[in-house]
Amino acid sequence: xxxxxxxxxxxxxxxxxxxxxxxxxPDGALMALLGPSGSGKSTLLRVIxxxxxxxxxxxxxxxxELTDAPARTRGVGFVFxxxxxxxxxxxxxxxxxxxxxxxxxxxxxxxxxxxxxxxxRLDGLAKRYPSQLSGGQLQRMALARALAPExxxxxxxxxxxxxxxxxRAELREWLRRLHEEIHVTTIFVTHDQEEAMxxxxxxxxxxxxxxxxxxxxxxxxxxxxxxxxxxxxGPVNRLGDALLRPHxxxxxxGGSDLYSEQSTVEALVRRVAHLGFEVRVELTLPDGRxxxxxxxxxxxxxxxxxxxxxxxxxxxxxxxxAAA
Amino acid sequence: xxxxxxxxxxxxxxVTARRTGPRGGGRASAHPGAHAASARRLGLRFLAxxxxxxxxxxxxxxxxYRTFEHGLAPVWEAVTQPNAVHAFWLSIELVAIVVPLNxxxxxxxxLAIERGRFRGRALLGLLLDMPFAISPxxxxxxxxxxxxxxxxxxxxxxxxxxxxxxxxxxxxxATAFVSLPFVARETIPVLRELGTEAEQAAATLGASAxxxxxxxxxxxxxxxxxxxxxxxxARALGEFGAVSIVSGRLEGxxxxxxxxxxxxxxxxDGTGAYAAAVVLALLAFATLLGMNLLAKRTKRDTVV
Numbered sequence: 001x002x003x004x005x006x007x008x009x010x011x012x013x014x015x016x017x018x019x020x021x022x023x024x025x026p027d028g029a030l031m032a033l034l035g036p037s038g039s040g041k042s043t044l045l046r047v048i049x050x051x052x053x054x055x056x057x058x059x060x061x062x063x064x065e066l067t068d069a070p071a072r073t074r075g076v077g078f079v080f081x082x083x084x085x086x087x088x089x090x091x092x093x094x095x096x097x098x099x100x101x102x103x104x105x106x107x108x109x110x111x112x113x114x115x116x117x118x119x120x121r122l123d124g125l126a127k128r129y130p131s132q133l134s135g136g137q138l139q140r141m142a143l144a145r146a147l148a149p150e151x152x153x154x155x156x157x158x159x160x161x162x163x164x165x166x167x168r169a170e171l172r173e174w175l176r177r178l179h180e181e182i183h184v185t186t187i188f189v190t191h192d193q194e195e196a197m198x199x200x201x202x203x204x205x206x207x208x209x210x211x212x213x214x215x216x217x218x219x220x221x222x223x224x225x226x227x228x229x230x231x232x233x234g235p236v237n238r239l240g241d242a243l244l245r246p247h248x249x250x251x252x253x254g255g256s257d258l259y260s261e262q263s264t265v266e267a268l269v270r271r272v273a274h275l276g277f278e279v280r281v282e283l284t285l286p287d288g289r290x291x292x293x294x295x296x297x298x299x300x301x302x303x304x305x306x307x308x309x310x311x312x313x314x315x316x317x318x319x320x321x322a323a324a
Numbered sequence: 325x326x327x328x329x330x331x332x333x334x335x336x337x338x339v340t341a342r343r344t345g346p347r348g349g350g351r352a353s354a355h356p357g358a359h360a361a362s363a364r365r366l367g368l369r370f371l372a373x374x375x376x377x378x379x380x381x382x383x384x385x386x387x388x389y390r391t392f393e394h395g396l397a398p399v400w401e402a403v404t405q406p407n408a409v410h411a412f413w414l415s416i417e418l419v420a421i422v423v424p425l426n427x428x429x430x431x432x433x434x435l436a437i438e439r440g441r442f443r444g445r446a447l448l449g450l451l452l453d454m455p456f457a458i459s460p461x462x463x464x465x466x467x468x469x470x471x472x473x474x475x476x477x478x479x480x481x482x483x484x485x486x487x488x489x490x491x492x493x494x495x496x497x498a499t500a501f502v503s504l505p506f507v508a509r510e511t512i513p514v515l516r517e518l519g520t521e522a523e524q525a526a527a528t529l530g531a532s533a534x535x536x537x538x539x540x541x542x543x544x545x546x547x548x549x550x551x552x553x554x555x556x557x558a559r560a561l562g563e564f565g566a567v568s569i570v571s572g573r574l575e576g577x578x579x580x581x582x583x584x585x586x587x588x589x590x591x592x593d594g595t596g597a598y599a600a601a602v603v604l605a606l607l608a609f610a611t612l613l614g615m616n617l618l619a620k621r622t623k624r625d626t627v628v
Binding site (some may be wrong): 049050051070071072073074076077078080082084085086087088089097098100101102142145146148149 | 521522524525526527528529530531532535539540543544
């Protein structure tokens, strides 16, 4: 079901967590709320779930006005950052909880729990307690628990934040496929731009309680609305007011006198870092400013990059944003 | 760290020595100042044990010794006296009324103080500790002032045929007052540590406030509550001062077990006093033992 958030403001004392925020999430979308900590993304998620009451504005799910409805009537599945497991219950009972409080029959519960545990690949661990599970398993249990009552909307708060890198990548992939399978409208909160771009079809970039930009990963990267978005969704070099992406800097052999274009400038190689596929080249420009360029392994080998070398850098047309 | 530094920190080392066991001890004895430290540790251990013995061990042992020094027969005779039996059941009755009352109230207070969002929560916490601060005798007198025959509310109650002072209601009130804070005080820190996330998760899963409390909050705080119940029971069983005033100490009517012990003692009935005291002590042991057994069984059943 579609989610519509209209002009929502939420304050905690003198701190404004959300400042007239409006978002529309289409039915069946997989959307990321991306922003640094304190940007209000978790608060927005909690307002949608009914765990926080906004000071102003409205929340509608599936066209229904739910601004003042309690969390339990909203039909929202919520996955907490630290999973919030019911520690005294087995995995089975955790997942069964949402069905049990709806007074489903034991046969119904067992069938649905079995189905979900299979979906999240925890079948066989039904009798374990949360303390006996790994972080990734807890995460999947929390997801199965949230999905059990067949929510209209699934909300995930930093779902992969507490996991190690390898498990995180696996679960990312898996969440995307799960969404393709069950098509429930899903919003997840993250501060990791790569994660947002990898998983979500639509990204809402938030900063200081406001929405900076909404768009597909491609739109955000290629056409950032402002400096904040540009620097948050990918690496940047800052030259005065101008911003450029490190991979847009081209490195050419020899001194700049070989090239007639205006955009070329002489550059001194300060450091070369081999980071697997990409090579990070730190350069000093004639005016003393430092930039770094991202090149492929092949390019680095071809140019025989070494510290102290003088080369030519071709700078892309820099982006300058009007001061906010 | 020099030897004098080590000596200065020795008391805390002695405190942790029991817990860390041989590992902690091994580390200390590898150090040049280890002899002084281990002597200190031994000394402190004796001091602690001696303190416990003088305060608790010796008197309790003496009571048991005095009670059973002439065999079981006189003891049996003393505890089966009608007044003794009545006092025993009266004490049990008070506990049976007061403990459930204070458990429900204590959990409610703990939830209000820890989960509530209203002004004056700090004040509520302060009020909750009043029974710890006020002498039970004062509590008893205050109750008499309000509920006594000539009291503020008491005159109205009396004219309507209800007697509070010198009867069960007054004794329940006195006992409830003095044992009021235990459940809340034991439950509050557990609630705080639990946090609100699991409760919020239950809400998003469709649970009502009551379902959340019964299925999520209560099982998570049950050890705090159980410990509070044990303390409440012990306090209610042993209450003397407040009950002594509001009960009027009517033999065979409003005499609880502690009041009976004092009555026997004052009437030079040593055997009666000691025997009843032993029964009181055994009741307390049984409460503690019951909790320990419960704790062990639950630990085996669930891994939390």
